[in-house]
Amino acid sequence: xxxxxxxxxxxxxxxxxxxxxxxxxxxxxxxxxxxxxxxxxxxxxxxxxxxxxxxxxxxxxxxxxxxxxxxxxxxxxxxxxxxxxxxxxxxxxxxxxxxxxxxxxxxxxxxxxxxxxxxxxxxxxxxxxxxxxxxxxxxxxxxxxxxxxxxxxxxxxxxxxxxxxxxxxxxxxxxxxxx
Numbered sequence: 001x002x003x004x005x006x007x008x009x010x011x012x013x014x015x016x017x018x019x020x021x022x023x024x025x026x027x028x029x030x031x032x033x034x035x036x037x038x039x040x041x042x043x044x045x046x047x048x049x050x051x052x053x054x055x056x057x058x059x060x061x062x063x064x065x066x067x068x069x070x071x072x073x074x075x076x077x078x079x080x081x082x083x084x085x086x087x088x089x090x091x092x093x094x095x096x097x098x099x100x101x102x103x104x105x106x107x108x109x110x111x112x113x114x115x116x117x118x119x120x121x122x123x124x125x126x127x128x129x130x131x132x133x134x135x136x137x138x139x140x141x142x143x144x145x146x147x148x149x150x151x152x153x154x155x156x157x158x159x160x161x162x163x164x165x166x167x168x169x170x171x172x173x174x175x176x177x178x179x
Contacts, residue, residue, distance in 0.1 A: 016078040020102035021046075023094040023163045024072045030089035031066040037087045044075040046108065048115055048167075050122050067115075067123060068165045073108060094163055101162055107143065111158065114139040114169060124148075124157050124168035132179040140169065144179055 024045075026034045035047040048067035053060060071094075074084050078100060084090055093100035115121060117139050131147045135156060148155040154173045159166040 021108045025091045027089045034089045046073040121169045124166045126164050126166045133176040137175050
């Protein structure tokens with residue numbers, strides 16, 4: 001490594017070199033195509049989906065729909081953001097004042113782990129207020145969210161404040177505690 005390249009490396013802030021999760025805002029109904037293109041470009045990404053049964057007059061179908069419509073999560077260093085922004089269907093990386101804002105690492109990892117383990121999840125209207133709880137055990141341990149009861153089941157609502165979206169996950173009442 002030459003002295004000039006070392007100097008250039010030290011001028012780049014640590015936040016531009018660190019791999020963090022960001023939300024990429026996509027064109028309507030382009031999430032799967034964007035995820036496919038990110039895979040082709042070897043960009044680590046996460047598109048959480050859920051299964052939904054849709055009924056038409058002549059048939060019923062199970063569809064895989066995005067859990068957070070309009071968003072694909074990408075893990076990258078900010079210096080590499082052009083790899084994502086040049087993908088057709090990506091509008092921008094979500095942030096403030098023109099600067100992308102990283103999502104909490106723990107929330108994305110817990111969501112990935114729980115969906116991999118087969119937890120049933122579905123989109124939920126964004127919640128901010130309500131009975132705050134913390135998950136004590138399981139793949140979501142340590143996460144805080146809102147408790148919700150629906151048709152004899154207990155649901156845990158995780159809200160991603162940055163993109164103002166929520167997801168409801170079925171959970172046992174014994175696995176949570178009040179905050």
